[in-house]
Ligand SMILES: NC(=O)C1=CN([C@@H]2O[C@H](COP(=O)(O)OP(=O)(O)OC[C@H]3O[C@@H](n4cnc5c(N)ncnc54)[C@H](OP(=O)(O)O)[C@@H]3O)[C@@H](O)[C@H]2O)C=CC1
């Protein structure tokens with residue numbers, strides 16, 4: 001696949017790493033205005049680093065946009081004359097609607113929104129996908145790309161704002177929980193390195209157990225909570241202090257913030 005990533009910052013570079021490591025490219029163009037910081041990527045076979053978005057679009061079929069919301073409009077204006085029927089446009093931009101993209105490049109383009117997270121760098125992103133009507137004909141291509149780099153789910157575009165919170169921001173929420181667990185482990189006597197190892201692998205095990213068994217978390221929690229034991233003591237204390245409630249409220253706040261990002265970038 002001939003892929004271009006327009007905007008190779010935190011997310012764009014994570015996608016690039018995933019694509020390169022998983023051998024998922026024929027050619028890969030990486031762009032940014034100041035490409036000095038990513039020039040080392042040009043050492044990979046068939047990877048090209050440039051500040052020329054038009055060149056990247058001409059030489060590629062799949063164009064992944066990973067710039068800040070306020071930057072996308074100008075870029076679309078710059079490249080729209082180069083778009084042909086070979087191109088599939090994939091936008092990872094938070095809060096930027098498909099209709100806003102169509103307003104610039106027209107409705108007669110294959111347009112897909114993708115919401116990955118930075119675990120795409122290690123092939124473990126949960127990525128949600130939505131498309132315009134024409135884009136439905138190419139959504140399988142997007143699915144194939146993102147399934148190679150983790151898991152994907154096709155959703156209606158109206159759920160993209162929620163998907164951004166649950167999956168894209170979500171990875172940061174889980175990492176904060178891992179950090180808190182690490183801090184507790186240190187307080188309980190482990191050194192910092194061991195504490196993080198225990199927290200990360202326990203988190204991984206919890207996730208794998210639910211994925212492999214298909215069970216509800218509470219069913220698995222029931223297997224751990226010995227009556228009058230230490231697990232239920234800890235869980236109840238966490239809930240008294242608002243663990244679930246604060247996570248839910250934080251995610252709702254994150255969701256509401258996306259409306260502000262949309263307004264800001266107009
Ligand atoms: N970070 C994340 O985990 C996630 C981010 N997103 C979305 O992805 C987008 C990117 O986020 P993130 O990677 O964090 O942002 P960054 O600011 O890290 O990256 C944006 C990149 O775009 C480049 N850029 C800016 N203008 C242009 C241009 N005209 N042409 C080419 N490149 C350009 C910048 O480099 P330079 O200044 O050198 O041009 C920079 O490297 C955002 O819209 C965000 O909402 C979605 C899901 C997850």
Ligand SMILES: O=C(O)[C@@H]1CCC=N1
Nearest residue numbers: 094164165168169261
């Ligand atoms: O924090 C943000 O706004 C972006 C979108 C989701 C992840 N990072």
